[in-house]
Amino acid sequence: MTTETSPTVEIVEVAPRDGLQNEQVHVSTAVKAELVRQALAAGLRRMEVTSFVNPQRVPQMADxxxxxxxVRTYPGLTAIGLAMNRRGFDRAVAAGCDEVNMVVVASESLSRRNQGMATADSIAIIREVAAAAREVGTPISVTIAASFGCPFEGEVPEGRVLAILEEVLPLAPLEIAFADTIGCGVPSQVGSLVRQARALAPGMRLRCHFHNTRNTGLANVAAAVEAGARTIDASLGGTGGCPFAPGATGNVATEDVAWMLHRMGISTGVDLEEAVETAKWLSDALGKPMAGGVAKAGLFPKEAALGGCVAVA
Structure with missing residues (x-):
């Protein structure tokens, strides 16, 4: 069990949005709603449910x-909608989202391919949306995508990411997330960026979003948490990928993240047995193998299934 000094890390479940957006086979609204219901049963309360983007560009999000x-009436659900512009924000609010996640891409090349605009234009849109969000009372978060590298430009300097952070801080977002969109980050980068961000914005909630493209995802989660991030995005079964980033594969698996953090003495509130069963169900629904390890190998020790922590001597 946790001690009084043990941190708590919140896992934001992103399988319904980031996990499914790159699937080539159509996923029905009913399957998505059932995924949200099962994730809630596993203790995942805050969820990126969908994105309000152009359905011609991301057909899986057309519904x-x-x-x-x-899902908006599911008890205990905090529903996050992702948006790229003011129209997307307005749609998310009208649909009943509790939060809206806005995205700015740290590299110009990926920004133009992913959002059809320059990074500076994205920041200008977020400024406009932040004002609208205050008026309607719907909080926004800001994700800085490609924080650790770009598929077209290569390295993304830490200073560039921090400069974007400084530009959006005055907008008072609920949270700022650093996304490793193509899974190229390593723990030293992650730890450095999170520590620098905490120094620049000591009161800001920091979140991290990792893809496991090069098998560094879990190591990056550990580095982020050790550096002070207290929210981690993850996807049941390790599903996911970005349609506009060549080679990007799935997110870190929710069940793997929760298992690791529990073994480190960190509470997440996730019921691991339920999470594993949902990962297996999603694998069957998609007709593809799971990317995570815990669902394949099984829980160790069995006490980890209780959703708390295993005491480590």
Missing amino acids: AEALMQD
């Missing part, structure tokens, strides 16, 4: 409003 209609 955003219909899905929100199905």
Whole structure:
């Protein structure tokens, strides 16, 4: 069990959005709603449910409003909608999202491919959205994508990411997330960026989003948490990928992240047995193998299934 000094890390479940957006086979609204329901049963309360983007560019998200209609009354759910512009924000608010996650891409090349605009233009849109968010009372978070590298430009300097952070801080977002969009980050980068961000914004909630493209995802989670991040994005079964970033594969698996953190003495509130069963169900629904390790290998020790922590001597 946790001690009084043990930190708590919140896992934001992103399988319904980031986990499914790159699937080539159509996923029905009913399957997505069932995924949200099962994730809630596993203790995952805060969820990126869908994205309000152009359905011609991301067809899997064409049912955003219909899905929100199905899940918005689920008890205990904090539903996050992702948006790229003011229209997307307005749609998310109208659909009943509790939060809206806005995205700015740290590299110019990926920004133009992913959002069709320069990084500076994205920041200008977020400024406009932040003002609208205050008026309607819907909080926004800001994700800085490609924080650790770009598929077209290579290295993304830490200073550039921190400069973007400084530009969005005055907008008072609920949270700022650093995303390793293509899974190229390593623990030393992650630890450095999170520590620098905490120094620049000591009161800001920091979140990290990792893809496991090069098998550094879990190590990066550990580095982020040790550096002070207290929210981690993850996807049941390790599903996911970015349609506009060549070679990007799945997110870190929720069940793997929760298992590791529990073994480190850190509480997440996730019921591991339920999470593993949901990962298996999602694998069957998608007709593809799971990317995570815990669901394949099984829980160790069995006490980890209780959703708390294993005491480590």
